[in-house]
Amino acid sequence: MKKIDTIVIGAGPVGLFAVHQLGIKGLKSIVIDNLDKAGGQCIELYPDKPIYDIPALPECTGKELTNKLLEQIKPFNTKFFLNERVEEVKQDKENWIVKTNKNNEFSAPNIIIAGGVGSFEPRKFTIKEAEKFENKSLFYAVRNKEKFKNKNISIFGGGDSALDWALELSKFSKIYLIHRRDEFRGAPHTISVIKKLEKEGKINIKTPCQLDSIEGNENISSITIKFDDDKMENIKTDFILGFFGLIMKLGPIAEWGLSMKKKTVEVNSKNFETNKKGIFAVGDICNYPGKLKLILSGFHEVALASVECFKRARPDQKYRFEFTTSSKTIQGRLGKK
Amino acid sequence: MPKITYQDNQGNSKIIEVENGLSVMEGAVQNDIPGIDADCGGSMACATCHVYVEEKWLDKLPKAEEAEVDMIDMAYEPKKNSRLSCQLIVSSDLEGLIVTTPAKQS
Numbered sequence: 001m002k003k004i005d006t007i008v009i010g011a012g013p014v015g016l017f018a019v020h021q022l023g024i025k026g027l028k029s030i031v032i033d034n035l036d037k038a039g040g041q042c043i044e045l046y047p048d049k050p051i052y053d054i055p056a057l058p059e060c061t062g063k064e065l066t067n068k069l070l071e072q073i074k075p076f077n078t079k080f081f082l083n084e085r086v087e088e089v090k091q092d093k094e095n096w097i098v099k100t101n102k103n104n105e106f107s108a109p110n111i112i113i114a115g116g117v118g119s120f121e122p123r124k125f126t127i128k129e130a131e132k133f134e135n136k137s138l139f140y141a142v143r144n145k146e147k148f149k150n151k152n153i154s155i156f157g158g159g160d161s162a163l164d165w166a167l168e169l170s171k172f173s174k175i176y177l178i179h180r181r182d183e184f185r186g187a188p189h190t191i192s193v194i195k196k197l198e199k200e201g202k203i204n205i206k207t208p209c210q211l212d213s214i215e216g217n218e219n220i221s222s223i224t225i226k227f228d229d230d231k232m233e234n235i236k237t238d239f240i241l242g243f244f245g246l247i248m249k250l251g252p253i254a255e256w257g258l259s260m261k262k263k264t265v266e267v268n269s270k271n272f273e274t275n276k277k278g279i280f281a282v283g284d285i286c287n288y289p290g291k292l293k294l295i296l297s298g299f300h301e302v303a304l305a306s307v308e309c310f311k312r313a314r315p316d317q318k319y320r321f322e323f324t325t326s327s328k329t330i331q332g333r334l335g336k337k
Numbered sequence: 338m339p340k341i342t343y344q345d346n347q348g349n350s351k352i353i354e355v356e357n358g359l360s361v362m363e364g365a366v367q368n369d370i371p372g373i374d375a376d377c378g379g380s381m382a383c384a385t386c387h388v389y390v391e392e393k394w395l396d397k398l399p400k401a402e403e404a405e406v407d408m409i410d411m412a413y414e415p416k417k418n419s420r421l422s423c424q425l426i427v428s429s430d431l432e433g434l435i436v437t438t439p440a441k442q443s
Contacts, residue, residue, distance in 0.1 A: 005355050045382040117383075123443070126414050129390040180415060185407040228417065245411035247443045248376050248383065263374070293378050 004030050005313040006110040006306075007098050009086050012040020014283030015114035016069040021306035022112075023076035024330045027114075027313055031078060032100060034119035034251075036087045039066035041116055041284075042295075044246060054297030055296060065295075075335045079184060084149045085119055089256045089279070094312075096278055110309040112302065113274075113281040118250035125156075125242050129214040137220040138240040148173055152236050154223055156211060157243035160186045163194055165241060170202045176223055176235055178206045206233070214240070255287075261287050271308040278312055280305040339427055342435040343370045350435075355427045361436060362386040362422035372438030379423040381405060385443055386422040387412035388436040398425060413439050 006022050008015045011033035022029045038041060042051075042062030050059045060068070081104060088099040089111065095257050098106045122140035124130060130138055142148065142165055149172045158179040163186035166177045184191050195201040212226040215234075223237045252265050259266040259275040264287035267273060272280045272288075276332065282305055283298035291297070310319050324330050329337070338358065341364055344350035348374030360443075365373040365386075377383035381404055390398065395418055409419045422436060438439070 041377070041382070045377065046380075123411055123413070144405075159407075180410065182408070183406075185403075185410065245384075247385070247411070249443060 001097070001105040001107050002030070003030050004108045005108055006112055006309050007032065007096070007106050007108045008112045008114060010040060010114035010116060010283070011035070011038040011080060011082070012114060012116050012283065013042055013065055013069055013295050014302060015040070015112070016066070016073055017299050018112050018114055018282065018302040018306065019073045019076060019078050021302050022309060022337070023073060023078070023331055024324065025306055025310045026333060027306070027309060029078060030081060030106060032081045032084050032086055034083070036083050038070060038080060038082070039063070042066050044120055044296070051295070052293040053294065053296060063184070075333065084132070085251065087252050094278070109278055109312040111279045112305060112309070113253065113279065113285055114283045114298070115253060115285045115312040117263065117284055118253065121249050123244040123247045124244070125211055127213065128212060133216070133220055136236065137216070138242070140242050142241065145169065148239055151238040153239045153241060154178060154235055154237045155241045155243070158184045158186070159243060159245065160190065161243035163190045165243070166203055167193060167197070170197055175203045176206060176237070177203055178209060178212050180209070181208045262285060270304070272305040273308060280308070339429055339432040339434070341427065341431065344435060344437045345372050346438060346440045349350060357428050359427050360423050361388070361425040361427060361434070364427060365422065372442070373422060374442040375423060381408055381421060381423060384408045384412040387415070387442060388420055388422045388438055389416055389418045391421050391435040392418055394434055397430070413441055413443065
């Protein structure tokens with residue numbers, strides 16, 4: 001088990017700035033996030049959309065903001081545990097023990113939950129049979145493409161993931177690309193290549209239609225799709241791939257005994273601590289009177305929460321408020337002379 | 338104020354007077370209508386304020402822009418009459434609008 005001063009859950013902008021505020025106070029943190037990269041919603045939902053309300057940055061995209069924040073916390077050499085979800089939080093006297101789905105365990109006096117609206121997970125098919133075949137012959141991601149060689153594959157979705165995998169797998173398998181409407185929303189170049197492959201008979205496109213049923217016992221034998229005009233078609237299928245984007249799920253946070261309101265965690269607005277001493281919630285996931293779901297509010301919240309984190313992690317030291325402009329200690333921690 | 342009817346997939350409905358200028362999503366959230374999550378807060382980034390509009394309203398509403406239709410691809414059980422309620426702005430033209438929430442949002 002690794003011991004640390006603070007466990008930050010969520011690598012969105014607010015989680016990243018938490019690392020900064022903790023770092024300048026001399027506290028070591030680690031960051032855990034379910035996505036494969038830092039940035040949270042900024043990277044997953046709007047990497048290229050401009051944001052106009054970050055103080056002193058008249059305009060910056062989600063990606064730019066994330067990169068700037070990562071640069072800002074570089075001096076602290078923080079360890080990130082990505083593709084990892086916190087499953088369990090347990091109390092151990094004054095400390096909290098956090099366990100992830102990859103069986104990593106951490107112990108710290110403080111947890112800062114900067115979880116946004118929860119963790120991103122693939123949106124799934126809604127028909128019942130889908131669950132039965134999930135991770136056997138129905139997938140929401142391709143981990144090993146060898147598995148899909150020389151098979152009949154039905155790919156659902158209209159975005160880049162669906163199109164890219166249709167292209168890639170069409171090199172050695174028979175592909176049906178199925179989408180609920182006629183237009184695809186992938187990169188224009190990819191769409192034109194797909195259309196070309198359709199003419200050559202390498203990819204079959206079926207629109208506008210949706211999955212109606214899956215046939216098969218252990219493995220899938222075929223699927224039935226239903227067109228908008230109620231016409232049905234049966235397609236011989238070995239594997240189904242679904243790419244409907246990601247949705248946000250609160251996940252296990254709801255089971256940690258925190259006081260919740262709808263999908264948010266209730267905190268006080270003095271130091272953003274929850275009903276559990278040493279567990280803080282900041283950013284979109286926290287709730288207090290007057291809460292605004294803005295990135296800038298999250299920055300303020302972590303600044304205050306980090307002070308309480310300091311007091312808990314260094315009970316024998318007195319907290320001293322300092323400015324980065326004048327504090328030699330802080331400048332040292334930032335690697336400045 | 339225009340009256341908007343929010344109906345769940347079981348047929349239970351509630352009529353709410355929503356101020357002009359608010360979105361159909363905001364009308365629901367401010368009045369604790371269940372079934373509309375609006376996780377992203379109305380920035381058309383999550384598809385959890387997805388509703389079905391009554392067929393006869395489809396042509397009367399401003400057409401969905403491309404980004405909205407793209408996002409509806411990611412909604413739970415999208416249909417032809419699917420819209421994101423954060424993109425439907427209430428005005429007197431919407432008096433009597435009926436929207437139905439899907440079985441769930443995520």
